[in-house]
Amino acid sequence: MNVRPVTRHRLAAITLASVALVSACGGSGNDANKSSSVPLRVLFVGGLTGPLSTTAIAVERGAKASVEHLNSQGGVKGRKIEFTSKDDQSDPTRAVTLLQGELTGNAKPDLVIAGVGSNEALAMAPLLARNKVVGIASAVSPKLNDPGLYPYFFSEAFPASDQVKAAAVYLEGLGNVKKVALVAPSDALGDGTAANFAAAFTGGTIATQVFRFPTDAVDFTPILQKTAAYKPDWIYMEGSGAQAPILLASREKAGATGIKTIAGATASSQPLLKLGKGQQLTNLYATLTPNAAYIEPAKRNEEFNAFFAAIRSQGALATSPYVYSVGWDNISIWAKALARVEGDVTGEKVKTAMESEPAKASSAQFPVYSGQYSTTNHMHGGHPEDFTFAQLQEYKDDMLVIKPE
Amino acid sequence: MAASTGSPVAAHGLLRWFRVPLWVILTATLALTPKLGLSPSASRQLLLIALLSLVVSGLNLSFGFTGELSFAQPAMYAIGAYSTVIVSMHFVNDVLVCMVVAIAAGLLLGLLSGIPGLRLGGWVLAISSLYLVLLVPDVVSATKEYTGGFQGIGGIPLPRMFGHELGTDAFLAVVIVATAAWFALFRNLVVSSFGDSLAVLRESPILASSLGISVYATKLKVYAISGAPAAMAGAFFGYLDGFVAPETFGISLAIVVLAASILGGSRSVYGAFAGAALLQLGPMQSTAFGDYAFIAYGVFLILAGVLLRRGLVGVWDGLLEKRRARSPKAPVHIALTAADAELPPVNGQRLSVAGVSKKFGGVAALTDVTFDVNPGEIVALIGPNGSGKTTLLNIISGYYKLDEGAVHLGDTAISRLSTHRVARAGIARTFQTPSVPALSVRAAVGSSRSRLNRASLIETMLRLPRYRRAVASDRNSVDAVLAAVGLSAAADTPAQSLPLGTRRMLELARSLAGQPGVLLLDEVASGLDDEEIEELSRIVRAVRSQGGAVLLVEHNFPLVRSLADRVVVLSRGEVVVVAAPDEVAQHPEVLEHYLGQPSVAPTSEAGTPS
Amino acid sequence: MITTLLSGLALGAVYTLVAVGYNLTWLTTRTVNFAQGGFMVAGTFLTVWCQHRGYPIALTLLFLAAAGATVAAVEFTFAIRPILNRSDHTELVTTVGVLTVIQGVILLLSKEDVLRVRFFGSSRELLDVLGGKVSPAEIWLIFLAVVISLSTHWWTRHTRLGLAASGLSDDREAAMLLGVNTGRFSYVAFMASGALGFALGPFVGPKTFAVVALAALLSIKGFVVLAVGGVGSNLGALVGGLAVGCIEVFVARNLESTWQNGAVFLVFISVMLLRPQGLFGEQRERVV
Structure with missing residues (x-):
C-alpha cells in the first residue's frame, strides 16, 4: 500500500549481482591429460586453525616431510609429488566445499588427506567415492571403516574401540582390578570413549562407572570428587586440548592422586609432563602409541631416521612424534601402493593396490600400526600390544621415556 | 499516485509491473546456473549462500524488524537438519516432506522459546536464545538413537522428490526455488500493513498497543515465523553432505549469522542475501592468508562493521540517495491545505465512566468519578495539574487497572481489558507528545x-x-x-x-x-499556533457533526469553551461539576483554580472567541 | 564440600572479573566489549612469556597492564569510536572481530594450544583452608574479585568522577554539557578494562591454563553474569559471578555435570522474571 521504491531497487541490484556472480563463476576447466611428466597431486584438507589445529598441523607437517623425502629420491614412478593444503577449521561443511573446489579444478588430486577429525572424514568420504579419488586420514571412528559405503577411503588409525580395548586388556591382565571409572568429556570424543569403554569391559570381571564433564567447564574438581567417591581401583580419563591438563589439576584438588589413572590416547598426545607438575603426575599412566615411547637409536630403522630428520628440519616439535608419523604414513602407504600399480595411475588402481598391501615386518617402525588393509578392512588398526601403558619419566629426543615400575 | 511524485517513482512504477517476471527470471537463472556452466564448486558456494541467507533472513525478521536480538537461529537450523535426518532415514525420503516437517518444527520451537523469552525481551531474550544454542548438543546427545549424538550421523540418503532422486544440480534448483519463494513471502510480509505495524512497534510499544496492536502477540508471531526459514535451510543442509553433527550448530554459527545480518543490513529483506554472500565467500578466502587466517577474519569483521553503516543495503541506499539529491526536486509542501473534503461518517459510541476509583500506594488518585460521553458530543475534561486527568485517560485506555467502578464502551465493559484490546474495542487516543513511527x-x-x-x-x-x-x-x-x-x-x-x-x-x-467509537484527545492543542488551533477545532467539530464521541483533556480553557458541549471538572481526583462550558466558567471553584493559574485564565478571558 | 565451594568461588571470581570489565566500558560508552574474555586469555599467554624471561611479578603486572591498555586503546580507536553513535549493535560485530584478531595473534605467536601458567607466589602446591584444598592462585582470584568489584562499585556511586563516568552512559549529550570530556573518558575506561583484563593473567592462568578457546567462553559467561547481576552494577557482577560459579560446581558435584548449563539458565530466567533489571540493576521507569 505504501510506496517502498528502495525495495524494488534492491531487487534490481540483486538481479544484476547474481548475473555477475554467475558469469564470474562460470566456465570450469577441463581435465588435463596426464602423462608421466605431470606431477602427482596430494591435497591436505584439515583444521589447521581451530580446535584441532595442533594435531592437524603436526599431521600436515609429517605428510609434507614424507613428500619432500620421496621427491628427494626422485618421486614415485618417476613423477614428482605436489603438496597443497587447505584449512577447513575442522568444519565438515567447509571441508567438503574446499574439496569440491579442488576436485573440479584443473588438476584433480591423486590423494586426499581428509582431515584429522572423524567428522571431516565422514563428510568428505562420499565425495571421494563419487570422484574415485583415494582418501586417507587418521580418523578413529569405526563408522569410517565401511568399504561398501566409502570404497575410496582408508584410515591410518587404531580404531578408538581398540584403543580402549587395549587398556581393558592391560587392566584385566593386572589381575587385582575390580572397579574402573571412566572420566570423559560430553562431546564426540567422550561419546565414543564411553561406548567403547562399555563394550571393552562387558563380560569381564571388572565393574565400571562413567563420569562425564561438560566441555565448556574450566574446573573439573567436582567431577573428580564424584569419581573418587566411587572408590575405583583405576580411573581411565580422556580429554582433548586443555581438558587434559585441567583433568590433571582437578585430580589433585579432588584428592584423587592416590588412585592409579590411565590417560587415554588423546589425553596422552598432550605434553603431559610439561602441563602437569609434581603431585599431579603421581600414579598417572599414559597411553603410549607406537613411535611415542622412546626408541633406542640402535633400534631405529632407516625410514624412522629419515622421518625424524625431516620433521625436525621444519622446527621444534609441538606434539608427540607419533602424530607426525601418522602424517608421514598417510603419504608413504599411498606411495608404496602407487609403486605397485602397473601402467597409468588411476584412483581405482591405487585403491586396489592399497587393499593388497603386504603385512608389516616385525622390525619396522612404519606403518605405525600392525594391521593390514584388505577389500573388507580399510582401517589399519592392529593389536593391543601396539600400545603401552606406563608412567612417564622424561622427554628424550622428543620421545617419552618410561619410568621403571 | 505514481505519477504525482516525479520521475524516479515512474521508474519504480515500471519496475512494479515487472517485479514478478523479474523475480521468476532471477530465480530460474540462479536455479539453472549449473546448466549455464557454473562449476560444481561455485554452485556449492551458491547453495551455501542460499542456506545461510535463509538463516540470516530469520534473524533480520526478528532483530531488524521487531528489534529483538536473538542468537537462536542455529537452534532452528539444527531442528530443521535433524528433521531431515529422522524423516528421511526412518519415514519417507522426500525433500518436500522434510521441508514441511522442518518448517513446522521450526515454528514450534520459535513459539515455545519465544513465549518466555519475549515476555522479558532485550537482554533476557538474547541470553536465553544463546542458551538454546548451547543446549543443542545436549539435546542431540539425549536423542542419540535418532540423531547420532555428539559424533554425528552419516548415511543420510540422497534427496528424492516425488520418487525421483535429485542430483546435485536438481537439488540446487530446489534449494534456489525454495529460497526465492521464502524471500518473496518475507518481502510481502514486511511490505504490508503488518510490516507497518512492526514499524509502529519499533517506534513505541505504547503507541502500538494504543492502536490495537498486541505487542507481545505480534513479536511472538514474528519470532515464530523467523524460525521457519532457518529450519527450512536446515532441512536442506541435512541432505547436503549426507552427514550431520551438532558442532555445526554452535555459537560460532550464531556469530556468523549475526555478522551477516548486520553487515547486510538487518532491517532489510535482500540484505540477508548480501550479508550471507559476504560471510560465505569472504572467510572462505581466508585460507589464502595461511597462518594469518584468524587475524584476517577478525580484521574483516571490524572493517565491515565500521565501514558498512546500515549494512551493504545501506551502502546501496546511500548511492541511491546521492543520485536523488542530484536530481532537482521541489521541496515537499507539508503545509496544511484547506481541506474541502467532508469527513466520512463516524460511528460514535457511548463512553460511560461509572464510579471509578484508583489509588497509588494508598494515595487516592481518583475517587468515584462518573460521567458519560455520547455520540455527537464533545466532552472536555479539565482540572489543575495532579487532579487526575491523565490517570483517568490512562485508565480508560487500559494502561492502568482501576480499583473500583467500571468503564463501558457502548455495552462492552472495557475496564478489565489490556490496552490493545481496549483499542480494538474502539477507543482511539492521541498523545501529549505525538508519537510518530518511521513510515x-x-x-x-x-x-x-x-x-x-x-x-x-x-x-x-x-x-x-x-x-x-x-x-x-x-x-x-x-x-x-x-x-x-x-x-x-x-x-x-x-x-x-x-x-x-x-x-x-x-x-x-x-x-x-x-x-473509533470514542476519540480521546490528550492536550491536543499544546504547542500549536492560532491558525493550527483553528484548523484543529474545525476537524474536531466535524467529528462531532459526523456522529463521533470525543473526550478532550485540555488546559486551554478558551478552546474548551469554544468546542465542548459539556465540561467535567476534576479536582484532587473528584468530579467537582459537570456542566455546560459557560456554566462551568462561572463556577466558583473553577474560577479559583483557573485564576490561580494566571497564565491560563486572564489571557484566555481576553482571547475567548465568541 | 569446602573444596567444591572454594572451586566454585574461584571460578565465579573469574566470571565476576570479566563482568567488571564489561561494566567499565558499558558505563562509559554503552557498548558491550566482547573482546573482554580475549583480554584475559591474552594476559595468561603474556604471563607465560614474562615468566620465561624471568621477570619479577611487579614488572610482569606493569608490562601486562601497559600491553592491555594499548590493545584496548587500539580497539577503541578502530573498532568502537567510529560506530559509537549507532544504535544497531554493530559493536557486537566489531568487538567479536577484535576477539578474533586477539585469538589469531596468540595462535600465530604461540606454538602450543595449551600452556601451564606457574603461579608467582609460594612454591606450595595446594593450601588447606577449613579442611578444603585450594590453590594460592584461587585464593587470590576470590580476593581480587571482591576488592576490585566492591571498590569500583563504591567509586562509581560515591565519587564525583565515578558518578560523572557512569553518568556518561545515561546521556552522552548531558555529560558533554556538564563539561565532562566524554571522548577522553571513554578512552580511559577502555584502557582501564584492557589493563585489568591483561593484568589478571597471572592469577587466572594458574587456574584455567593459557588456552585460546577459553576467550569466547569467558566472554559468554561474563555476559550472563552481567545480566544476572544487573548491567552497570559491579556489586551485581560480584554476587552474580560467585553465584553462577558455585551453581556450576555444586550441580556438577551433586547432580549431573551436563546439567550445569541448564541449571545456570534456570537461575538466570528465574532472576529475570522476578527482577528484569538484574539483581542490582537500576530500574528505569518508562515514561508514558
Whole structure:
C-alpha cells in the first residue's frame, strides 16, 4: 500500500549481482591429460586453525616431510609429488566445499588427506567415492571403516574401540582390578570413549562407572570428587586440548592422586609432563602409541631416521612424534601402493593396490600400526600390544621415556 | 499516485509491473546456473549462500524488524537438519516432506522459546536464545538413537522428490526455488500493513498497543515465523553432505549469522542475501592468508562493521540517495491545505465512566468519578495539574487497572481489558507528545486500521484476494481522512519529517482512520499556533457533526469553551461539576483554580472567541 | 564440600572479573566489549612469556597492564569510536572481530594450544583452608574479585568522577554539557578494562591454563553474569559471578555435570522474571 521504491531497487541490484556472480563463476576447466611428466597431486584438507589445529598441523607437517623425502629420491614412478593444503577449521561443511573446489579444478588430486577429525572424514568420504579419488586420514571412528559405503577411503588409525580395548586388556591382565571409572568429556570424543569403554569391559570381571564433564567447564574438581567417591581401583580419563591438563589439576584438588589413572590416547598426545607438575603426575599412566615411547637409536630403522630428520628440519616439535608419523604414513602407504600399480595411475588402481598391501615386518617402525588393509578392512588398526601403558619419566629426543615400575 | 511524485517513482512504477517476471527470471537463472556452466564448486558456494541467507533472513525478521536480538537461529537450523535426518532415514525420503516437517518444527520451537523469552525481551531474550544454542548438543546427545549424538550421523540418503532422486544440480534448483519463494513471502510480509505495524512497534510499544496492536502477540508471531526459514535451510543442509553433527550448530554459527545480518543490513529483506554472500565467500578466502587466517577474519569483521553503516543495503541506499539529491526536486509542501473534503461518517459510541476509583500506594488518585460521553458530543475534561486527568485517560485506555467502578464502551465493559484490546474495542487516543513511527504519512495514518478487517499473515504473505481487498479499503478510508484533515499533499512524505503541528494533525487523522467509537484527545492543542488551533477545532467539530464521541483533556480553557458541549471538572481526583462550558466558567471553584493559574485564565478571558 | 565451594568461588571470581570489565566500558560508552574474555586469555599467554624471561611479578603486572591498555586503546580507536553513535549493535560485530584478531595473534605467536601458567607466589602446591584444598592462585582470584568489584562499585556511586563516568552512559549529550570530556573518558575506561583484563593473567592462568578457546567462553559467561547481576552494577557482577560459579560446581558435584548449563539458565530466567533489571540493576521507569 505504501510506496517502498528502495525495495524494488534492491531487487534490481540483486538481479544484476547474481548475473555477475554467475558469469564470474562460470566456465570450469577441463581435465588435463596426464602423462608421466605431470606431477602427482596430494591435497591436505584439515583444521589447521581451530580446535584441532595442533594435531592437524603436526599431521600436515609429517605428510609434507614424507613428500619432500620421496621427491628427494626422485618421486614415485618417476613423477614428482605436489603438496597443497587447505584449512577447513575442522568444519565438515567447509571441508567438503574446499574439496569440491579442488576436485573440479584443473588438476584433480591423486590423494586426499581428509582431515584429522572423524567428522571431516565422514563428510568428505562420499565425495571421494563419487570422484574415485583415494582418501586417507587418521580418523578413529569405526563408522569410517565401511568399504561398501566409502570404497575410496582408508584410515591410518587404531580404531578408538581398540584403543580402549587395549587398556581393558592391560587392566584385566593386572589381575587385582575390580572397579574402573571412566572420566570423559560430553562431546564426540567422550561419546565414543564411553561406548567403547562399555563394550571393552562387558563380560569381564571388572565393574565400571562413567563420569562425564561438560566441555565448556574450566574446573573439573567436582567431577573428580564424584569419581573418587566411587572408590575405583583405576580411573581411565580422556580429554582433548586443555581438558587434559585441567583433568590433571582437578585430580589433585579432588584428592584423587592416590588412585592409579590411565590417560587415554588423546589425553596422552598432550605434553603431559610439561602441563602437569609434581603431585599431579603421581600414579598417572599414559597411553603410549607406537613411535611415542622412546626408541633406542640402535633400534631405529632407516625410514624412522629419515622421518625424524625431516620433521625436525621444519622446527621444534609441538606434539608427540607419533602424530607426525601418522602424517608421514598417510603419504608413504599411498606411495608404496602407487609403486605397485602397473601402467597409468588411476584412483581405482591405487585403491586396489592399497587393499593388497603386504603385512608389516616385525622390525619396522612404519606403518605405525600392525594391521593390514584388505577389500573388507580399510582401517589399519592392529593389536593391543601396539600400545603401552606406563608412567612417564622424561622427554628424550622428543620421545617419552618410561619410568621403571 | 505514481505519477504525482516525479520521475524516479515512474521508474519504480515500471519496475512494479515487472517485479514478478523479474523475480521468476532471477530465480530460474540462479536455479539453472549449473546448466549455464557454473562449476560444481561455485554452485556449492551458491547453495551455501542460499542456506545461510535463509538463516540470516530469520534473524533480520526478528532483530531488524521487531528489534529483538536473538542468537537462536542455529537452534532452528539444527531442528530443521535433524528433521531431515529422522524423516528421511526412518519415514519417507522426500525433500518436500522434510521441508514441511522442518518448517513446522521450526515454528514450534520459535513459539515455545519465544513465549518466555519475549515476555522479558532485550537482554533476557538474547541470553536465553544463546542458551538454546548451547543446549543443542545436549539435546542431540539425549536423542542419540535418532540423531547420532555428539559424533554425528552419516548415511543420510540422497534427496528424492516425488520418487525421483535429485542430483546435485536438481537439488540446487530446489534449494534456489525454495529460497526465492521464502524471500518473496518475507518481502510481502514486511511490505504490508503488518510490516507497518512492526514499524509502529519499533517506534513505541505504547503507541502500538494504543492502536490495537498486541505487542507481545505480534513479536511472538514474528519470532515464530523467523524460525521457519532457518529450519527450512536446515532441512536442506541435512541432505547436503549426507552427514550431520551438532558442532555445526554452535555459537560460532550464531556469530556468523549475526555478522551477516548486520553487515547486510538487518532491517532489510535482500540484505540477508548480501550479508550471507559476504560471510560465505569472504572467510572462505581466508585460507589464502595461511597462518594469518584468524587475524584476517577478525580484521574483516571490524572493517565491515565500521565501514558498512546500515549494512551493504545501506551502502546501496546511500548511492541511491546521492543520485536523488542530484536530481532537482521541489521541496515537499507539508503545509496544511484547506481541506474541502467532508469527513466520512463516524460511528460514535457511548463512553460511560461509572464510579471509578484508583489509588497509588494508598494515595487516592481518583475517587468515584462518573460521567458519560455520547455520540455527537464533545466532552472536555479539565482540572489543575495532579487532579487526575491523565490517570483517568490512562485508565480508560487500559494502561492502568482501576480499583473500583467500571468503564463501558457502548455495552462492552472495557475496564478489565489490556490496552490493545481496549483499542480494538474502539477507543482511539492521541498523545501529549505525538508519537510518530518511521513510515510515510499515509502508512502511519493507516496503522490504526490494524484492528479492522485484518487479513491473516498467510493471506498477507501470499497476497490473497482478501488481503488485496483489505489494502484497497484501507487505502480508500485513509485517503478520505487525509483529505478531510488536509494532509493529502503530504501523504507520501516520511511522517517523522513533519513539524509538530502537522504531527498532531497526523495523530488525529490516525485516530479517525481507525473508525473509533470514542476519540480521546490528550492536550491536543499544546504547542500549536492560532491558525493550527483553528484548523484543529474545525476537524474536531466535524467529528462531532459526523456522529463521533470525543473526550478532550485540555488546559486551554478558551478552546474548551469554544468546542465542548459539556465540561467535567476534576479536582484532587473528584468530579467537582459537570456542566455546560459557560456554566462551568462561572463556577466558583473553577474560577479559583483557573485564576490561580494566571497564565491560563486572564489571557484566555481576553482571547475567548465568541 | 569446602573444596567444591572454594572451586566454585574461584571460578565465579573469574566470571565476576570479566563482568567488571564489561561494566567499565558499558558505563562509559554503552557498548558491550566482547573482546573482554580475549583480554584475559591474552594476559595468561603474556604471563607465560614474562615468566620465561624471568621477570619479577611487579614488572610482569606493569608490562601486562601497559600491553592491555594499548590493545584496548587500539580497539577503541578502530573498532568502537567510529560506530559509537549507532544504535544497531554493530559493536557486537566489531568487538567479536577484535576477539578474533586477539585469538589469531596468540595462535600465530604461540606454538602450543595449551600452556601451564606457574603461579608467582609460594612454591606450595595446594593450601588447606577449613579442611578444603585450594590453590594460592584461587585464593587470590576470590580476593581480587571482591576488592576490585566492591571498590569500583563504591567509586562509581560515591565519587564525583565515578558518578560523572557512569553518568556518561545515561546521556552522552548531558555529560558533554556538564563539561565532562566524554571522548577522553571513554578512552580511559577502555584502557582501564584492557589493563585489568591483561593484568589478571597471572592469577587466572594458574587456574584455567593459557588456552585460546577459553576467550569466547569467558566472554559468554561474563555476559550472563552481567545480566544476572544487573548491567552497570559491579556489586551485581560480584554476587552474580560467585553465584553462577558455585551453581556450576555444586550441580556438577551433586547432580549431573551436563546439567550445569541448564541449571545456570534456570537461575538466570528465574532472576529475570522476578527482577528484569538484574539483581542490582537500576530500574528505569518508562515514561508514558
